[in-house]
Amino acid sequence: MSASAFALHPRLAADCHHLGRFSASHLLLHGNALIPWFILVPETDLTSLLDLPEPLRCNVMDECKRVADYLTGVMACPRVNVASIGNLVPQLHVHVVGRKPGDACWPQPVWGHLHTSEAYTTDALKEFIADLSTRTGLAPGI
Numbered sequence: 001m002s003a004s005a006f007a008l009h010p011r012l013a014a015d016c017h018h019l020g021r022f023s024a025s026h027l028l029l030h031g032n033a034l035i036p037w038f039i040l041v042p043e044t045d046l047t048s049l050l051d052l053p054e055p056l057r058c059n060v061m062d063e064c065k066r067v068a069d070y071l072t073g074v075m076a077c078p079r080v081n082v083a084s085i086g087n088l089v090p091q092l093h094v095h096v097v098g099r100k101p102g103d104a105c106w107p108q109p110v111w112g113h114l115h116t117s118e119a120y121t122t123d124a125l126k127e128f129i130a131d132l133s134t135r136t137g138l139a140p141g142i
Contacts, residue, residue, distance in 0.1 A: 006043045009091040017120065019129050020140040024059035025094075027067070027138055029128060033118040035110055036075050036098035038067045047092050049084040064096050066136040071098035074135065081109070 008018070008026070016028035016039055030037035042060050046052055052060065064082060071077040077098030084094045097110055105113035120128075132138040 008041060009089045009093075011089050012039065012041065012091065012093060017125055018141075019125070019132060020138040022059075022063040022066070022136075022138060024056055025063055027063075027132070028093075029120070029125070031117075031119065032114060033120045033124070034104040034116060035114060036071055036077060037110060038071075038096045039093050040064060040067065040096065041091065041093045044092055047086060047090050049092060049094060052092075060094065064094055067096045070132065070136055071096065074131070076100075085111075 006026075008028075012028060016030055019027045019029050021027065022040070025040040025042040028039040028041060030039060040060060040063055042052065042056065044052065044056065049057065049060065068080040068082065071080050075098050077100055079099040081097040081099055082094065083097075084092065086092065099106065099110075101107070104116060129138070129140045133140055
């Protein structure tokens with residue numbers, strides 16, 4: 001897929017903030033600020049992570065690891081949940097979710113158990129982008 005042909009699935013675009021791009025994937029932040037929930041979306045027409053060619057799959061997993069390290073090291077999340085489900089959104093995307101005992105739906109999974117919501121402020125989003133750019137190599141913007 002060419003970069004010019006890439007478009008986020010409408011549900012991802014509606015539910016998330018686009019923070020920037022790594023070499024293999026776009027980095028999104030789920031709109032609910034109660035849980036640090038990142039989503040990586042590789043530019044591909046394939047719908048399964050395991051079907052990606054090995055070099056791309058390795059790059060995407062490396063980018064997931066950078067985000068997971070950010071969650072554990074910077075955000076002090078003792079657990080990181082990683083999933084590529086795709087039941088509602090067929091576009092390949094990988095969830096990387098920071099979890100802490102006592103968070104909004106602990107110990108349940110975030111899917112179907114996050115019953116309240118809090119929005120990110122514009123300043124908080126700018127801080128995320130700046131910090132992730134410095135710490136993970138994220139290229140801000142689309």
